[in-house]
Amino acid sequence: MIKRQVLVKNPSGLHARPGSEFVNLASKFNSNIKVFKVDQPNKVANAKSIIFVLSLGIKRDTTIEISAEGVDEERAVDALVALVESGFGEL
Numbered sequence: 101m102i103k104r105q106v107l108v109k110n111p112s113g114l115h116a117r118p119g120s121e122f123v124n125l126a127s128k129f130n131s132n133i134k135v136f137k138v139d140q141p142n143k144v145a146n147a148k149s150i151i152f153v154l155s156l157g158i159k160r161d162t163t164i165e166i167s168a169e170g171v172d173e174e175r176a177v178d179a180l181v182a183l184v185e186s187g188f189g190e191l
Contacts, residue, residue: 102167102169102174103177104165104177105164106181106184107162107184108158108160108184109184110160111160111190112160114156114162115154115158118188119153122135122153123153126176127148129172129179130170130172131169131170131172131173133148133180135165135166135167136156137163138163139162147166147180164184166181
């Protein structure tokens with residue numbers, strides 16, 4: 101299992117369009133991918149489900165943890181962290 105923490109910097113957080121981008125990218129990998137807010141570790145979402153990702157209510161300046169387990173776990177986490185760090189094109 102690979103996991104990394106990243107700060108959400110874009111103004112709209114992980115809602116609507118950025119959330120959709122996140123889920124679409126996560127869905128390209130075979131690994132089981134989870135995401136949660138570091139300050140709420142008991143509320144974990146399947147990163148491949150837009151409903152679950154949006155239910156986390158991830159806003160700007162929130163630190164999230166992305167974890168993956170499977171054959172492409174490292175590539176999955178690296179790609180998702182890079183997407184979040186890029187600000188989803190909003191910065």
